[in-house]
Structures are given as C-alpha cells and as structure tokens.
Amino acid sequence: MTSKAVLSTTEQRAVISLASLYALRMLGLFMVLPVMMLDGQQLAGATPELLGLAMGVYGLTQALLQIPAGSLSDRIGRKPVIVAGLLIFALGSAIAASAESVYGVILGRALQGGGAIASAIMALVTDLTREENRMKAMASIGASIGLSFSLALVLGPWLAGIGGLNAIFTLTAILALAGVVVTLLLIPNPAPLPHRDSRAVLSEVRQQLGNRTLWPLNSGIFILHAVMVAIFVAIPLQLQQQGVMADQHSWVYLPVLLAAFVLMVPFIIVAEKRRKMKSVVLTGAVVIATALLLMALASTLWQWVLLLLLYFWGFNLMEASLPSWLSKVAPAGAKGSAMGIYSSMQFLGAFVGGSIGGWLLAQYGSASLFVALGLLMVFWAFIIWRTKAPQHLTSVRLAIRQCSDQQLQQLMALPGVSEVSPLASEGAIYLKVSADAFDMQQATAIVNSANGEQHGSQR
Incomplete structure (x- = not known):
C-alpha cells in the first residue's frame, strides 16, 4: 500500500500557507516561555505564581475552545473561524503588549489561547488535499510546529533583549494580522469535506473519552507539556545565576535544540521502521525523568547545558512519537475525535504546568520543583x-x-484489515489496516461493485 502521488501546485500553496499560519501562531505562544520569569518581574503585581499562570493560561482557553471551534467550522466554514481566531489572538497580543501589570498579561495570554484555530486548520488541510497526499500535508504542518517551538526559544530572549515583553507581544500581534491577509487572499475556500479521521465529531468525542486505550497517551501529552511549561518557570533563573545574561540565553538554547534534533532522528526511524514505538517512547520518558532529577543537583553552566540537551532529546522523542502511536490505536473513523481530545489534554497540561510550576517554585524552590x-x-x-x-x-x-x-x-476478510467501520451519514467506510499486507486494489474492487463505478475513491 504505497503512493507515489505528488502535491499539486494548489496543494503545495495550501499546505505552505496553512503550515505558516500554524507555525506563526505557535511562535507567538512560545516566545514568552524563556523570558517571562525574568522580564515579567518588572510588571506590577508580579509573583512567581502569577507569572507561571501567565505562561500557561493560554492552554486553558485553547483546551476549552479547540473542539467547539472545529465543530463551528463545519457549520459556518473554515476561513471565518480561522480569521476570527487570528483576530482574537491579535487582540490578546495587543492587550499583553500594552499591559503594565501581570493581570493584563494574563488576560492577553488567555485571549491568545481563545483564538483556537488548530482544528479548523487541520480540517482545511483535509478539504484542500487529496487522500493520497494528506499524510504528507499533515507531516509538513507537524514539522512546522516543531520548528516554530525551537525558533521561539531562540528568538524570545533575543527579542526581549531589544524591547522586552512588549516587543514580543507586538510582533505576535503583527504576525497574526498578517495571517488574516494570508487566509483571505492566498488560501482557497473549498466546501467542507466530511472526514472523521481529520476532524473531531462531538458525539464521537464523548465515546472516545471512555476509550481506555487512548488514556496512556492523553495523560502522556498532558504531563509532557505540563513539565515543559513548568521547567521554564525555573530554568531562565538558573541560567542567569550561572552568569548568562538574559539576552544571551538564545546561545544556550540554539546548540542544545539542534543537537537534540539530530539525536532524535535515528530513534524515530527505529520507532517506525523497526516497530519499536513503545521502546522509543519509554526511552524518551526515562531520559526526561533523569534530566529533571539531575537538574535539582546542577551547579555549573556546563551541567545545565548537558541536562537541557538530555531533556529536549527526550521531549522531541515523545512529542514526535505519541501522535503517531495515537493514530495507530484510534478506532477506524475516530482518529479526528481522538486527536481532538489528545490536543486538548496537551494544552490543558500547559495551563496546569505553568500554574503549579510557579506555585512550587515560590513555596519550595527550584530543586523541589525539578524533583517533583x-x-x-x-x-x-x-x-x-x-x-x-x-x-x-x-x-x-x-x-x-x-x-x-x-x-x-x-x-x-482482506489481508491486513483489522477493523471496518461504515458511516452511512458520510457515505464512507473507514478501515484500520496494516500497510504491509493491505491491498488497495482489492478493497477498491469491492467498493466499486457497490458504487457501480470503475474507480474507487478514498475521499
């Protein structure tokens, strides 16, 4: 079951535009992580607890609104939801940029998360690409998210050194408004395509909430992002104590992130090609746990550099592997809903991590935070x-x-088929198959006998 189809010009334009939208939005959310605990101290009313909340509160509104926004896009269209989300995101950024107190930044960050466009973007990818090219399109967007996260950690300290938090939030607002222009002028506006593997369905979401097979993965992404936000409550302060000025933190993160990416690649190949997904995910979890526990004892800059390398290596392994694992175990026709729950847990974890991380730091110190x-x-x-x-x-x-x-x-009965799920309302059948054993031509012949057509469809 292989496909040699290439992206058409229209598909390439759509994927590049949508990946850029997603990446720029995530860039705006993440640039504050490495600088909030340092630059945020100048805000009126700032405490470690409130600065941690400001870092993570975007996750709460994102988690609450992501699935409803995706469902709304099915009714009123993808682009209206995306444009509205970008405008809300820009408004939140503007409020945070002009805030003089930590409460204004918290409000702005909450509004940033309220611009929940991820589900609508993924649904629009489905509308604009053919089935045989959809995995390539989704992979491109996934790569853009990873790149934006790494870029944010490098750009955040540099930009804050020029103009503080105000510069970061102002740039974020400008990028969001530019995203509106891209959405309106460059992205086609196709009719919504029903496809349950790429969008959440509320009735199916309720059912998948009770699917115990998915909860080790949902809890994993929750914990992974809770830890990620929580450690940035303490790490910038630790680097500063080691003599690294705030505007120089980029030069710590850049080589660490590059090396962590290089270390990740062969493990991801092993996970997929040699079918060692569980071993690779477990390796990532153990590496992260080891790095965090040793951070409680770190006392020199080189120790911090090494431990950050270990942490981001493990983080990248889990961040790349968990969605792949979920797609393998989600029931036929339910992957979109399962992914909607998974993504909501990811953002909810960011909220909890920022909130609890700031409180733990204030009450017990950084060593206790890392041990916990x-x-x-x-x-x-x-x-x-x-x-x-x-x-x-x-x-x-x-x-x-x-x-x-x-x-x-x-x-x-076809070789390689493990599950068949017909959906009459959508005029489609979803199958879970082993790509090595499944023969698409045989399945198409069976479908054609019902459709009375010469060619089967995967859309």
Whole structure:
C-alpha cells in the first residue's frame, strides 16, 4: 500500500500557507516561555505564581475552545473561524503588549489561547488535499510546529533583549494580522469535506473519552507539556545565576535544540521502521525523568547545558512519537475525535504546568520543583511500561454510496484489515489496516461493485 502521488501546485500553496499560519501562531505562544520569569518581574503585581499562570493560561482557553471551534467550522466554514481566531489572538497580543501589570498579561495570554484555530486548520488541510497526499500535508504542518517551538526559544530572549515583553507581544500581534491577509487572499475556500479521521465529531468525542486505550497517551501529552511549561518557570533563573545574561540565553538554547534534533532522528526511524514505538517512547520518558532529577543537583553552566540537551532529546522523542502511536490505536473513523481530545489534554497540561510550576517554585524552590516533575515523569513511564505496544496500523477511507453486509465481510476478510467501520451519514467506510499486507486494489474492487463505478475513491 504505497503512493507515489505528488502535491499539486494548489496543494503545495495550501499546505505552505496553512503550515505558516500554524507555525506563526505557535511562535507567538512560545516566545514568552524563556523570558517571562525574568522580564515579567518588572510588571506590577508580579509573583512567581502569577507569572507561571501567565505562561500557561493560554492552554486553558485553547483546551476549552479547540473542539467547539472545529465543530463551528463545519457549520459556518473554515476561513471565518480561522480569521476570527487570528483576530482574537491579535487582540490578546495587543492587550499583553500594552499591559503594565501581570493581570493584563494574563488576560492577553488567555485571549491568545481563545483564538483556537488548530482544528479548523487541520480540517482545511483535509478539504484542500487529496487522500493520497494528506499524510504528507499533515507531516509538513507537524514539522512546522516543531520548528516554530525551537525558533521561539531562540528568538524570545533575543527579542526581549531589544524591547522586552512588549516587543514580543507586538510582533505576535503583527504576525497574526498578517495571517488574516494570508487566509483571505492566498488560501482557497473549498466546501467542507466530511472526514472523521481529520476532524473531531462531538458525539464521537464523548465515546472516545471512555476509550481506555487512548488514556496512556492523553495523560502522556498532558504531563509532557505540563513539565515543559513548568521547567521554564525555573530554568531562565538558573541560567542567569550561572552568569548568562538574559539576552544571551538564545546561545544556550540554539546548540542544545539542534543537537537534540539530530539525536532524535535515528530513534524515530527505529520507532517506525523497526516497530519499536513503545521502546522509543519509554526511552524518551526515562531520559526526561533523569534530566529533571539531575537538574535539582546542577551547579555549573556546563551541567545545565548537558541536562537541557538530555531533556529536549527526550521531549522531541515523545512529542514526535505519541501522535503517531495515537493514530495507530484510534478506532477506524475516530482518529479526528481522538486527536481532538489528545490536543486538548496537551494544552490543558500547559495551563496546569505553568500554574503549579510557579506555585512550587515560590513555596519550595527550584530543586523541589525539578524533583517533583522528575517523579511525575517516572510515574508516567511506569504507566507506559504497563501499556501494550501498538500494532503498526494506518487508516484508510473509502467512499461508498451503499454497502451490504456481504461487502463488509469481504472487506474485513482482506489481508491486513483489522477493523471496518461504515458511516452511512458520510457515505464512507473507514478501515484500520496494516500497510504491509493491505491491498488497495482489492478493497477498491469491492467498493466499486457497490458504487457501480470503475474507480474507487478514498475521499
């Protein structure tokens, strides 16, 4: 089951534009992480607890609004939701840029998260790409997210050195408004395409909330992002204590992030090609836990550099592997809803991490914070150690106007097929298959016998 299709010019334009929108938004959210605890001390009313809340509060509004915003885009269109989300994001950025107190920054950050456009962007990717190219498109957006996170950690200290938090939030507002122009002028406006593997369906979300197979992954992404935001409550202060001025922190993060990416790549290849997903994820969790526990003892700059390298290596392993694991175990026709829950847990983790991290730092100090986070990661590593390794399955969608019980049985009997889920309301059948054993031509022949067509459809 291989595809040699290439992206058309229209698809390339759509993917580049949508990946840019997603990346610029994430850039604006993450640039404050390495600088908030330092530059935020100048804000009126600032405390470690409130600065931690300012770092993570975007996750609360994002988690609450992401799935509803995606559902709204099914009714009123993708672009209106994306444009409205970008305007809300720009407004939040402007409020944060002009704030003189920590409460104004908290309000601005909450509004930034309220511009929840991730689901609408992913749905628009589905609308604008063919089935055989959709994985490439999603992978491009995933890569843009990872790049924006790394770039944010490098740009944040540099930009703050020029103009403080005000400069970061002002640039973020400008980029959001530029995103509105890109959305209106460069991105096509197709009719919404029903596709449950790339969008959340509220009725299915409720069902997948009770799917125990998904919760080791949901809890994992929650903890991963809670830890990520929480450590940035303490790390900038630790680097400053080692004699690294705030505007020079970029030169610590840049080589660390590059080296962590290089170390990650061979492990991801092993996870997918040699089907060692569980081992790679467990390795990432253990590496993170080790780095966090040792951070409680670090006393020199080189120790911090090494431990940050270990942390980001483990973070990258988990960040790249957990979504892939989820896509393998999500039921046929439910991947979009499962991913919606997963993403909401990711952002909720950021909120909890910022809030609890700031409180722990203020009450017990940085060493206790790192120990607590390390033990939390050890706990999750134990959970994943007890979790069954995923089968390496992928999803296939076949358009079909009507389907008999006999045809369903024929599809289920095909080599490599593990699950068949017909959805009459969508005029499609979703299958979970092993790509190595599944024969698309055989499945298409069965579908064509129902459609009365010469060619099957995967859209």
